[in-house]
Amino acid sequence: MPIIEVKNLVKQYKIIEKQDGLLGYFKNLIKPQYKKIIAVNNINFEIKEGELVGYIGENGAGKSTTIKMLTGLLTPTSGKIVVNGLIPNEKRIQNNKNIGAVFGQKTQLWWDLPVIESFRLIKKIFKIPENEYRKNLKRFTEILDLEDLLDKQVKNLSLGQKMRCEIAATFLHNPKIVYLDEPTIGLDVFVKENIRKFIKEINKEKKTTVILTTHDLKDIEDVCDRIILLDRGQIIYDGEKQKFKDIYGKYTLAEIIVSSKNLSVKDKLQSNVFEIIEENEKEMKIKFKHDETTIVKIMNDISEYCVIEDIHMRESELEDILKEIYKGAYKNGANNDSIRKNAIKKI
Amino acid sequence: MVQTMIALGKMQLKRYNIYKSNFYLFTFNRIIEVVVYIFVWQAIYYQTGNAGGFTIEEMTTYYILVITFSSFALWGINEDMAHSIRNGQINRELLNPISYFKYYFGVNLGELAFATVVGFATFIICSFFWQLVLPVNLLDFILCIFVMILGVPITFFIQMIVGTVGFYTNSIWGMQILRKAIIQIFSGIIAPITLFPLWFQEISKWLPFKELIYTPVNIWLGNVEMNEIFFIIIKQIIWGIILYFIARIFFNHAVKNITINGG
Numbered sequence: 001m002p003i004i005e006v007k008n009l010v011k012q013y014k015i016i017e018k019q020d021g022l023l024g025y026f027k028n029l030i031k032p033q034y035k036k037i038i039a040v041n042n043i044n045f046e047i048k049e050g051e052l053v054g055y056i057g058e059n060g061a062g063k064s065t066t067i068k069m070l071t072g073l074l075t076p077t078s079g080k081i082v083v084n085g086l087i088p089n090e091k092r093i094q095n096n097k098n099i100g101a102v103f104g105q106k107t108q109l110w111w112d113l114p115v116i117e118s119f120r121l122i123k124k125i126f127k128i129p130e131n132e133y134r135k136n137l138k139r140f141t142e143i144l145d146l147e148d149l150l151d152k153q154v155k156n157l158s159l160g161q162k163m164r165c166e167i168a169a170t171f172l173h174n175p176k177i178v179y180l181d182e183p184t185i186g187l188d189v190f191v192k193e194n195i196r197k198f199i200k201e202i203n204k205e206k207k208t209t210v211i212l213t214t215h216d217l218k219d220i221e222d223v224c225d226r227i228i229l230l231d232r233g234q235i236i237y238d239g240e241k242q243k244f245k246d247i248y249g250k251y252t253l254a255e256i257i258v259s260s261k262n263l264s265v266k267d268k269l270q271s272n273v274f275e276i277i278e279e280n281e282k283e284m285k286i287k288f289k290h291d292e293t294t295i296v297k298i299m300n301d302i303s304e305y306c307v308i309e310d311i312h313m314r315e316s317e318l319e320d321i322l323k324e325i326y327k328g329a330y331k332n333g334a335n336n337d338s339i340r341k342n343a344i345k346k347i
Numbered sequence: 348m349v350q351t352m353i354a355l356g357k358m359q360l361k362r363y364n365i366y367k368s369n370f371y372l373f374t375f376n377r378i379i380e381v382v383v384y385i386f387v388w389q390a391i392y393y394q395t396g397n398a399g400g401f402t403i404e405e406m407t408t409y410y411i412l413v414i415t416f417s418s419f420a421l422w423g424i425n426e427d428m429a430h431s432i433r434n435g436q437i438n439r440e441l442l443n444p445i446s447y448f449k450y451y452f453g454v455n456l457g458e459l460a461f462a463t464v465v466g467f468a469t470f471i472i473c474s475f476f477w478q479l480v481l482p483v484n485l486l487d488f489i490l491c492i493f494v495m496i497l498g499v500p501i502t503f504f505i506q507m508i509v510g511t512v513g514f515y516t517n518s519i520w521g522m523q524i525l526r527k528a529i530i531q532i533f534s535g536i537i538a539p540i541t542l543f544p545l546w547f548q549e550i551s552k553w554l555p556f557k558e559l560i561y562t563p564v565n566i567w568l569g570n571v572e573m574n575e576i577f578f579i580i581i582k583q584i585i586w587g588i589i590l591y592f593i594a595r596i597f598f599n600h601a602v603k604n605i606t607i608n609g610g
Contacts, residue, residue: 073606092441106436121355125351
């Protein structure tokens with residue numbers, strides 16, 4: 001049985017449409033004009049216990065709105081959410097016992113008190129048994145390296161230190177589900193790695209279901225098994241991470257440094273096995289698939305127009321694939337589903 | 348549940364403890380207030396030979412007690428709550444496994460504990476400088492404290508109502524001033540209620556504010572009849588229930604509003 005079940009979920013906001021000028025201001029006071037915005041448009045998914053799900057999309061795609069609905073902070077306009085057998089916005093407090101959440105910069109730690117005080121409070125609020133609390137605290141301190149931080153006041157911690165404590169606080173009561181809304185925002189590489197490692201280990205140990213939204217795709221690459229990709233309120237991909245890469249992204253990127261190039265190669269050279277993404281006088285970016293052509297052939301073709309000096313190649317990463325998807329979707333001015341899906345297939 | 352609330356109260360008290368100067372400054376403040384009021388009434392008394400129907404000792408005791416008790420009625424979680432609504436911290440607080448009311452009631456206990464500490468210090472220091480009238484019997488003292496304690500939920504619910512206004516406006520500063528002004532005038536902080544017009548006294552008899560400070564102080568001074576105290580306690584309980592429901596309904600409406608329209 002899935003631990004999270006989302007069916008035909010829709011969230012519509014009503015916002016006041018601002019009118020210009022003084023007259024508009026008075027008009028707004030008397031009879032405001034409302035505009036409807038659909039943040040989440042008919043999405044469906046199921047998440048099983050112990051899954052690590054990356055919930056991704058651009059800013060404003062509806063990620064945070066979904067997370068807020070899953071935690072019960074927002075009421076869906078229509079559709080059904082069942083989390084752990086409960087409807088979150090109706091049984092919020094009961095639901096809160098089973099979940100943990102990190103919301104970007106907002107904290108559950110008490111600003112002017114030492115970190116350990118907040119942990120003790122969480123122990124009281126969630127009624128964590130003493131030995132469980134000790135065990136968790138010891139384990140988390142170890143993985144997240146909190147030893148020296150626990151006695152410090154929260155306000156004296158750096159962003160990364162704060163986030164490490166925050167993450168520990170979120171997992172302290174052994175939640176079944178944890179929502180992490182951009183937990184790595186603004187952190188340095190080491191802290192990010194630390195946090196990723198923590199999420200993976202706890203997931204393995206306790207079968208905690210984790211839903212992670214982030215703009216850092218390294219997080220997803222490293223942590224998640226499954227991706228749900230959201231675009232303008234709709235799910236455009238839901239499935240395994242590896243499969244996602246296989247379908248959309250089995251290509252190689254090559255950066256070729258060239259010299260004595262005076263004409264646009266792109267205009268001269270038409271090929272259906274590789275594509276020139278970018279070019280200028282010194283550099284060309286090329287995308288191709290290994291099973292269709294080889295770099296030697298491409299270099300052969302290009303060298304007719306210029307001198308090749310150096311070459312860098314790398315396999316496409318999640319980031320490249322997503323960039324392509326977003327770009328594709330925009331290029332078509334896509335507003336309906338089919339066009340956007342085509343855009344994805346093209347890649 | 349009670350344990351959780353006490354834990355929250357302790358947290359809040361610890362916050363005050365972090366900044367040690369808080370205690371000294373607040374206590375100093377209170378004492379200055381006492382001095383100002385006492386000087387004014389001494390001036391009146393020595394010129395007219397009368398201090399609003401009280402003896403000068405009674406009046407001095409009245410103000411020392413009023414100021415000692417006033418922190419219970421005036422301080423609280425209002426600012427914390429408004430702050431949390433404005434910066435979105437409320438989303439975090441709504442994810443606690445206890446209700447928002449209980450959460451803040453717990454925090455409020457911490458405020459009260461701090462008010463008690465400051466009040467006690469104010470009282471002790473003032474008692475060095477002025478001759479105080481003590482309760483004539485132990486029962487008066489106990490009833491005074493009892494009526495004070497019954498005022499705790501009333502103050503809390505009023506604060507929740509004022510705090511909830513923060514959902515609809517971006518600042519509750521004006522509401523705060525209003526709340527404080529009402530409590531100051533109706534609970535006898537500014538002057539004993541018996542000095543005000545009769546119609547005002549009649550209104551204040553039915554409102555819950557008088558019992559926050561004025562009535563307990565008068566019980567201490569032995570100015571309240573036993574059968575009156577009975578009426579007062581019933582009145583407080585009824586007001587407590589009424590304010591609870593108003594606060595609850597208003598707050599739930601506000602939360603429903605943000606969960607539908609987004610924060």
